[in-house]
Amino acid sequence: MTTEAVDAKARIKEFALKRGALVCGVASAESFDGVAPDGHRPWDLLPAARSVVVVGGAPPRAGDWISPLHEHQESMGTSQRIEPVGRQIAYYIEEELGYYALFVPGGVGGGNRPFLSVMLAAELAGLGSRSLAGPILHEKYGMLYYAAVVTTLPLDPDRPLANPVCPAPSCVEMWEREGTTPCINVCPAKAWGCLDGRIENGRFVRTEYKRDLCQTRVYTNWVGGFQKALEATLNEPDKEARKMLLYGSFFTRSLWSITYSGQSQAQCFECIRVCPVGAEYRTKK
Amino acid sequence: MGFFTISPELYRRYKDQILELSNSFQRDINEHLPPAERKRGLSDREIAERLGLEERVVTEIRCVAERDLYGLEEWEKAIEFKKQACREYVETKIIRFLKT
Numbered sequence: 356m357t358t359e360a361v362d363a364k365a366r367i368k369e370f371a372l373k374r375g376a377l378v379c380g381v382a383s384a385e386s387f388d389g390v391a392p393d394g395h396r397p398w399d400l401l402p403a404a405r406s407v408v409v410v411g412g413a414p415p416r417a418g419d420w421i422s423p424l425h426e427h428q429e430s431m432g433t434s435q436r437i438e439p440v441g442r443q444i445a446y447y448i449e450e451e452l453g454y455y456a457l458f459v460p461g462g463v464g465g466g467n468r469p470f471l472s473v474m475l476a477a478e479l480a481g482l483g484s485r486s487l488a489g490p491i492l493h494e495k496y497g498m499l500y501y502a503a504v505v506t507t508l509p510l511d512p513d514r515p516l517a518n519p520v521c522p523a524p525s526c527v528e529m530w531e532r533e534g535t536t537p538c539i540n541v542c543p544a545k546a547w548g549c550l551d552g553r554i555e556n557g558r559f560v561r562t563e564y565k566r567d568l569c570q571t572r573v574y575t576n577w578v579g580g581f582q583k584a585l586e587a588t589l590n591e592p593d594k595e596a597r598k599m600l601l602y603g604s605f606f607t608r609s610l611w612s613i614t615y616s617g618q619s620q621a622q623c624f625e626c627i628r629v630c631p632v633g634a635e636y637r638t639k640k
Numbered sequence: 641m642g643f644f645t646i647s648p649e650l651y652r653r654y655k656d657q658i659l660e661l662s663n664s665f666q667r668d669i670n671e672h673l674p675p676a677e678r679k680r681g682l683s684d685r686e687i688a689e690r691l692g693l694e695e696r697v698v699t700e701i702r703c704v705a706e707r708d709l710y711g712l713e714e715w716e717k718a719i720e721f722k723k724q725a726c727r728e729y730v731e732t733k734i735i736r737f738l739k740t
Contacts, residue, residue, distance in 0.1 A: 391680075421734045423726060423727050423730040425726035467663070542721075564665075564667075565664075566665070567659075567706055571715050571718045575718045580715045583711075584715075605716075629729060
């Protein structure tokens with residue numbers, strides 16, 4: 356890797372951290388080959404892509420995590436606070452360094468499919484590892500929100516972590532003692548939850564995650580819930596009963612959410628609430 | 641119909657296969673599994689090639705199926721699940737330690 360590529364990476368990282376990112380890493384575009392499906396690789400978004408810059412940060416505050424009202428944290432959207440850092444990096448790469456840079460939109464391209472998996476990008480950039488619960492976990496901070504920028508700028512790439520953050524040592528101990536982990540215990544696939552897995556010799560040898568079931572919990576009052584409630588309303592022949600559906604708490608909260616009027620898009624934190632990774636960072640007096 | 645859609649018959653025929661091949665059920669996707677064990681969901685293009693369908697048809701069936709998989713009652717269960725899990729965590733792991 357050239358000196359210019361190393362210097363440019365240092366400048367971008369400094370730029371990102373000054374603007375509020377807690378972590379910043381770089382994945383090479385070619386590292387997606389074989390692990391991301393055709394149509395969802397960096398060069399599917401930006402021809403001649405060489406690198407993907409990933410920034411992470413904007414976690415919920417420690418106080419949010421210990422509120423007994425789950426609705427509180429659901430209304431505290433923080434994922435959108437890291438996205439402006441990604442957009443600023445794209446601007447910086449184009450205006451200061453003279454290369455194409457494309458901010459990866461946080462939304463989806465079709466159904467539940469992202470344009471490019473930002474979680475995979477974070478993993479390949481060495482910022483954390485995929486947890487049994489789903490999110491990428493950073494060793495110190497635990498769950499963070501991430502944003503990614505695809506660029507034609509050649510950069511010195513980071514490497515995926517040699518050792519996974521998940522399962523944490525205390526989870527391995529719990530598995531050996533009880534045959535479960537904190538996240539599986541709170542949301543077990545065997546009891547109509549989202550998660551399952553198996554640990555052998557301190558590492559996962561099997562994992563299972565029901566994404567679409569998780570969607571009903573993470574996006575309870577969002578697009579999916581709105582569509583379901585609308586369908587029920589359209590099918591309701593009684594005028595007064597329709598009013599109960601339309602004016603009721605579920606439909607109202609869903610409208611607040613999908614119009615971005617004060618409700619977060621991330622609406623379930625229960626598997627991460629009990630996760631020991633990042634717990635020290637989330638613990639205050 | 642004014643925009644692209646699929647027939648209910650076509651949807652019913654392929655929805656389960658398409659969800660199974662996509663990322664809807666993520667089994668053994670984690671990166672630190674043994675390399676031979678790690679799997680990923682297929683893209684719509686890959687699913688289309690496997691099932692002999694057009695990619696646009698696969699995308700449309702997948703989009704509908706993702707939403708259709710669970711009934712509205714699952715959203716109500718989600719609210720109850722979160723209320724209970726959150727309160728239990730705070731009561732058993734937080735409050736008693738904050739009070740000491």
